[in-house]
Amino acid sequence: xxxxxxxxxxxxxxxxxxxxxxxxxxxxxxxxxxxxxxxxxxxxxxxxxxxxxxxxxxxxxxxxxxxxxxxxxxxxxxxxxxxxxxxxxxxxxxxxxxxxxxxxxxxxxxxxxxxxxxxxxxxxxxxxxxxxxxxxxxxxxxxxxxxxxxxxxxxxxxxxxxxxxxxxxxxxxxxxxxxxxxxxxxxxxxxxxxxxxxxxxxxxxxxx
Amino acid sequence: xxxxxxxxxxxxxxxxxxxxxxxxxxxxxxxxxxxxxxxxxxxxxxxxxxxxxxxxxxxxxxxxxxxxxxxxxxxxxxxxxxxxxxxxxxxxxxxxxxxxxxxxxxxxxxxxxxxxxxxxxxxxxxxxxxxxxxxxxxxxxxxxxxxxxxxxxxxxxxxxxxxxxxxxxxxxxxxxxxxxxxxxxxxxxxxxxxxxxxxxxxxxxxxxxxxxxxxxxxxxxxxxxxxxxxxxxxxxxxxxxxxxxxxxxxxxxxxxxxxxxxxxxxxxxxxxxxxxxxxxxxxxxxxxxxxxxxxxxxxxxxxxxxxxxxxxxxxxxxxxxxxxxxxxxxxxxxxxxxxxxxxxxxxxxxxxxxxxxxxxxxxxxxxxxxxxxxxxxxxxxxxxxxxxxxxxxxxxxxxxxxxxxxxxxxxxxxxxxxxxxxxxxxxxxxxxxxxxxxxxxxxxxxxxxxxxxxxxxxxxxxxxxxxxxxxxxxxxxxxxxxxxxxxxxxxxxxxxxxxxxxxxxxxxxxxxxxxxxxxxxxxxxxxxxxxxxxxxxxxxxxxxxxxxxxxxxxxxxxxxxxxxxxxxxxxxxxxxxxxxxxxxxxxxxxxxxxxxxxxxxxxxxxxxxxxxxxxxxxxxxxxxxxxxxxxxxxxxxxxxxxxxxxxxxxxxxxxxxxxxxxxxxxxxxxxxxxxxxxxxxxxxxxxxxxxxxxxxxxxxxxxxxxxxxxxxxxxxxxxxxxxxxxxxxxxxxxxxxxxxxxxxxxxxxxxxxxxxxxxxxxxxxxxxxxxxxxxxxxx
Numbered sequence: 001x002x003x004x005x006x007x008x009x010x011x012x013x014x015x016x017x018x019x020x021x022x023x024x025x026x027x028x029x030x031x032x033x034x035x036x037x038x039x040x041x042x043x044x045x046x047x048x049x050x051x052x053x054x055x056x057x058x059x060x061x062x063x064x065x066x067x068x069x070x071x072x073x074x075x076x077x078x079x080x081x082x083x084x085x086x087x088x089x090x091x092x093x094x095x096x097x098x099x100x101x102x103x104x105x106x107x108x109x110x111x112x113x114x115x116x117x118x119x120x121x122x123x124x125x126x127x128x129x130x131x132x133x134x135x136x137x138x139x140x141x142x143x144x145x146x147x148x149x150x151x152x153x154x155x156x157x158x159x160x161x162x163x164x165x166x167x168x169x170x171x172x173x174x175x176x177x178x179x180x181x182x183x184x185x186x187x188x189x190x191x192x193x194x195x196x197x198x199x200x201x202x203x204x205x206x207x208x
Numbered sequence: 209x210x211x212x213x214x215x216x217x218x219x220x221x222x223x224x225x226x227x228x229x230x231x232x233x234x235x236x237x238x239x240x241x242x243x244x245x246x247x248x249x250x251x252x253x254x255x256x257x258x259x260x261x262x263x264x265x266x267x268x269x270x271x272x273x274x275x276x277x278x279x280x281x282x283x284x285x286x287x288x289x290x291x292x293x294x295x296x297x298x299x300x301x302x303x304x305x306x307x308x309x310x311x312x313x314x315x316x317x318x319x320x321x322x323x324x325x326x327x328x329x330x331x332x333x334x335x336x337x338x339x340x341x342x343x344x345x346x347x348x349x350x351x352x353x354x355x356x357x358x359x360x361x362x363x364x365x366x367x368x369x370x371x372x373x374x375x376x377x378x379x380x381x382x383x384x385x386x387x388x389x390x391x392x393x394x395x396x397x398x399x400x401x402x403x404x405x406x407x408x409x410x411x412x413x414x415x416x417x418x419x420x421x422x423x424x425x426x427x428x429x430x431x432x433x434x435x436x437x438x439x440x441x442x443x444x445x446x447x448x449x450x451x452x453x454x455x456x457x458x459x460x461x462x463x464x465x466x467x468x469x470x471x472x473x474x475x476x477x478x479x480x481x482x483x484x485x486x487x488x489x490x491x492x493x494x495x496x497x498x499x500x501x502x503x504x505x506x507x508x509x510x511x512x513x514x515x516x517x518x519x520x521x522x523x524x525x526x527x528x529x530x531x532x533x534x535x536x537x538x539x540x541x542x543x544x545x546x547x548x549x550x551x552x553x554x555x556x557x558x559x560x561x562x563x564x565x566x567x568x569x570x571x572x573x574x575x576x577x578x579x580x581x582x583x584x585x586x587x588x589x590x591x592x593x594x595x596x597x598x599x600x601x602x603x604x605x606x607x608x609x610x611x612x613x614x615x616x617x618x619x620x621x622x623x624x625x626x627x628x629x630x631x632x633x634x635x636x637x638x639x640x641x642x643x644x645x646x647x648x649x650x651x652x653x654x655x656x657x658x659x660x661x662x663x664x665x666x667x668x669x670x671x672x673x674x675x676x677x678x679x680x681x682x683x684x685x686x687x688x689x690x691x692x693x694x695x696x697x698x699x700x701x702x703x704x705x706x707x708x709x710x711x712x713x714x715x716x717x718x719x720x721x722x723x724x725x726x727x728x729x730x731x732x733x734x735x736x737x738x739x740x741x742x743x744x745x746x747x748x749x750x751x752x753x754x755x756x757x758x759x760x761x762x763x764x765x766x767x768x769x770x771x772x773x774x775x776x777x778x779x780x781x782x783x784x785x786x787x788x789x790x791x792x793x794x795x796x797x798x799x800x801x802x803x804x805x806x807x808x809x810x811x812x813x814x815x816x817x818x819x820x821x822x823x824x825x826x827x828x829x830x831x832x833x834x835x836x837x838x839x840x841x842x843x844x845x846x847x848x849x850x851x852x853x854x855x856x857x858x859x860x861x862x863x864x865x866x867x868x869x870x871x872x873x874x875x876x877x878x879x880x881x882x883x884x885x886x887x888x889x890x891x892x893x894x895x896x897x898x899x900x901x902x903x904x905x906x907x908x909x910x911x912x913x914x915x916x917x918x919x920x921x922x923x924x925x926x927x928x929x930x931x932x933x934x935x936x937x938x939x940x941x942x943x944x945x946x947x948x949x950x951x952x953x954x955x956x957x958x959x960x961x962x963x964x965x966x967x968x969x970x971x972x973x974x975x976x977x978x979x980x981x982x983x984x985x986x987x
Contacts, residue, residue: 008416039412041455043462056462058416068373072413075379104375177418 004051007163008058008180009079009156012070012101014093015062016085017116020146022059025156030147037061038069046157048164052184055156067100074104078172078180079159082139083114088124091133098137106179108171110162114155115143227261231268238272244283251276251289258296266297266323274327277336287340288347291355298323299358324362334359334370338377346389353384353395360402368407378403378410382417385426393426397441404448411449415456419449424468432472433489440485443492450499454509457500461513467520469497474525479534490539494546497522501549503805514554523550523557527564531574537588544578544594545806552601552805558609561602572627575602579629582651583636583644593807593815596647600805600820603654613655614662617669617682634671637702638685642695643812649701650807650818653708657820663713683709683719691729696741697815703748704821707755711824714761721756721767727775734788735780744816747791751825754789754832770840786833792825802826881968888961895954902947909940 011018019037024030026042040059045052058077060070074080082097084090094113101111113134115125127143134141140158144151166172167181174181225233234257237250251273258265276290300320327333337359341352359367371377381403384396400419404411423442430439449456460466472493482490500513517523529535529543551557565571581587582595603609616630636648656663669682680688683706690702710716720726733749753772762768776785792798801807801817809815838846916937 038409039455041412041459041462043458056459058412066409068375069409069413071375072372072378073416075376076416076418177421 003054003184005184006054006056006182007078007160008056008076009081010073010077011059011081011083012097013062013083014090016083016090017118017146018083019059021116021152022057024146024149024152038066046160048161053160055160071104074101075106076178076180077109078163079110081112081114081155083116085119086115086117086123086125087119091125094133108166110159111139112155112159113139113141117143117145118147228264231257231261231264235269235272248286251286255289255293258293262297270326274333284343284345284348288351291351295351295355295358320362324359328363328366331370334367335374338374338380341380350392353392353399357399357402364402364405368410372410378413379417382414382419385422394438397445401445401448408453411453412455415449415459420460420463420465424465433486433493436485439489440492443489446496457509466513466516470520470522470525473529475529475532479532482536487536487539491542494542497546498549503552511554514550514557517550518557518560523560531566537591541591541594544598548598548601553605558602558606562609576627576629579632582647583632583639585641589812592647596651597806599651600654607659610655610659610662614665618665642697645698646701646815649705653705656708660713663709663716667716667719684723687723687726696745699745700748700816703752704818707752708824711755712759714759717756717759718763721764727767731775731779734785743791744795746788750785750789751792758832758835773836776836782836785836789829798822884965884968888965891961895958898954902951905947909944912940
């Protein structure tokens with residue numbers, strides 16, 4: 001399907017149900033038992049400001065041993081969802097994740113902090129604490145539940161809105177695909193390449 | 209420079225220094241010279257010796273060369289020489305290419321692996337190499353790419369591991385594809401091929417770095433299938449990225465890249481004289497399509513890829529190749545296999561395929577044209593296998609298609625003027641070529657798979673035999689041929705067809721048993737002590753007899769379940785029967801066929817098992833064994849248990865219904881209560897409104913009364929006015945009276961409502977209690 005923009009996201013954080021979050025967003029279903037992720041891909045179309053936006057999302061591994069693999073994904077992503085599961089441990093690790101993300105990503109990457117409250121009964125971190133952390137580090141914040149689907153849409157969409165606003169402000173260099181943003185095929189660009197315009201014709205003809 | 213000339217020119221007097229000595233001297237110079245130029249010359253000399261004295265240079269100079277890479281970063285020339293030298297000592301291919309004193313390849317491999325081990329012992333060396341690739345200078349980047357490729361070829365897993373954990377490692381290598389110098393881009397492709405070999409994590413990162421986009425662009429720029437070896441390299445890399453990598457496949461599909469494959473298959477009318485490169489390219493392109501819709505992928509993923517392949521016209525394009533002339537046989541075969549997997553289990557695509565016609569006069573359905581090849585002895589074996597696969601995929605989960613195929617055999621729908629699929633299958637079934645027999649039998653079995661209607665329909669098929677004799681049923685003809693002792697392949701095919709046909713279809717079982725010769729034939733086959741070759745046939749006969757027991761509805765008095773079991777016990781023996789039944793799964797070719805749906809056989813003689821049939825065997829073997837072992841008493845007991853269970857079920861169902869009814873009643877009453885109470889609220893509101901109105905009127909009245917009193921006092925003589933006021937007063941009194949009456953009326957109404965509400969409120973908990981009272985009975 002034709003889109004105005006394509007954004008690349010990554011989902012990072014300890015093993016806190018990141019895959020459930022992605023599955024809820026792309027397939028609208030909850031699957032509690034899931035194989036260990038190393039990296040999985042998911043995609044969905046959303047609408048912002050009347051424009052179709054395609055989200056391509058890479059769900060990464062939470063385990064320490066895969067941390068170096070995850071690092072390869074920061075540079076090319078426009079948005080990151082940093083997830084903890086409202087227990088103390090995963091909240092405490094946020095700083096390390098954030099340092100990693102800031103170090104390896106491009107400076108404009110939008111980061112949204114997400115408290116995934118599937119484990120409400122084991123909550124150790126109050127919502128206010130999450131908010132405070134987000135404020136301190138300049139992140140947007142939300143508590144979601146992959147189980148009940150609460151706020152899941154909003155989390156992905158709000159991140160996209162933030163990126164979209166940054167594009168409108170001219171912060172992103174949208175002609176550099178390495179930033180994780182691509183202009184859709186039907187968008188006329190000043191320096192569109194041969195391949196770009198061909199892709200456009202094809203995408204216009206068919207639909208996925 | 210004198211020294212150098214001595215080494216190279218060999219003009220100095222006295223004994224020639226040995227290679228090892230010279231290399232040692234050069235190494236010393238590389239290590240100790242303070243002048244860059246001297247070091248550069250020494251490294252250049254090492255490079256020129258590195259092929260002839262590979263062993264010596266490798267053992268003596270490697271550390272020095274690595275040192276140069278670390279310390280002489282500013283001089284691209286010396287870096288280039290050092291990288292070239294390292295490449296020469298690490299790379300195994302070069303020697304074979306150049307043919308210089310080729311030692312045994314084994315030894316050469318060992319040398320390359322040995323030096324590679326030495327080089328990567330310190331992972332920093334690989335990281336260093338990755339940093340050097342950022343150097344734009346051609347003389348550094350190019351040998352750097354080649355060296356890293358050689359390392360990956362020699363010790364893939366370790367080097368992959370090091371690159372994976374070095375930040376930006378993979379990204380940097382991806383940048384090579386954007387290099388404007390073709391040599392580097394092309395060698396970068398070879399590097400990425402090695403890098404992505406069987407490492408899913410790296411494959412995903414490479415895809416994340418927009419590899420699909422870039423590779424598809426390069427393929428287009430290079431002329432798609434008409435392009436050279438670069439296209440082939442791009443395709444091989446794409447295959448690496450997509451094969452068995454569901455995440456990347458999903459990304460490929462979601463990125464709308466399937467649509468970009470379609471133009472690859474736009475071939476012209478004249479397809480003669482394709483170059484070998486074009487054939488290779490198209491082969492890989494077809495393989496890429498198959499990777500996306502492989503039966504081993506998750507069904508959902510395959511289904512959505514199949515859908516977009518139809519929507520973007522890729523399937524249509526493939527069917528065009530299928531029907532085009534002059535296409536080389538192996539491409540045609542692979543195209544058939546590809547079409548098979550694009551339509552397998554997808555109703556829309558199967559329907560489209562059924563509608564494809566060959567451009568003949570008159571036009572014939574593609575299916576018919578393909579089946580003609582399948583039952584044609586002169587066609588290549590792989591092509592016939594491909595057609596069978598295509599036919600199977602067309603019928604897979606396609607009840608409509610199954611019906612259409614079987615219909616071409618039925619008396620009412622036979623069209624005598626044109627060749628039909630049914631005619632071809634029957635022809636194949638009874639031809640003299642055992643391969644045709646087998647293929648036709650399996651193809652027909654697929655038209656019956658999981659389809660009771662078609663199993664019953666096919667019983668109606670009658671065949672005309674020789675003149676003057678009555679027609680014989682298809683079922684009968686199959687068993688006739690079976691008993692005539694034809695080739696093993698033929699009999700195996702027919703037995704598989706019969707098993708599929710009568711399983712799960714009691715009417716067909718009855719038809720089969722109705723022929724008095726069938727059961728004696730089967731028992732004789734099973735009980736005899738036959739050679740190795742006949743074991744599979746014996747197993748299949750046991751299976752067929754087993755199906756006759758398991759799916760028997762006891763409608764033939766001589767062949768009831770019980771009688772057949774007694775027959776086995778007497779003639780064959782239970783244990784012997786089960787052992788013979790086990791021959792099927794123990795056959796060496798069984799598990800191979802069970803692995804995947806595509807019929808692939810190393811030789812025509814090994815074409816014995818069908819994938820779907822192996823599933824049927826798996827399902828039936830245990831059930832039949834149990835059924836044969838069970839005594840009649842046990843069976844009776846089971847029946848009884850079944851009956852009591854059914855009774856229990858009935859009771860439970862009854863209670864469930866009762867509860868459901870009560871639940872509905874309860875719901876209804878609840879709704880009534882809520883509507884009553886809202887009604888009541890409304891009434892209350894009206895009353896309070898009216899009360900306040902009355903109050904207002906009262907107040908007005910009081911004010912007026914007061915006014916009147918005052919006026920009476922002050923103006924005693926204003927009779928006219930007073931008279932008027934008296935009139936007004938009476939009027940107001942009347943109004944007041946009226947309002948009081950209204951109020952009384954409303955209060956009565958209110959009291960009524962209260963009564964109604966009270967009764968309802970008291971009724972509703974009672975209903976809750978009564979339905980709650982029923983549940984203990986259920987428990």
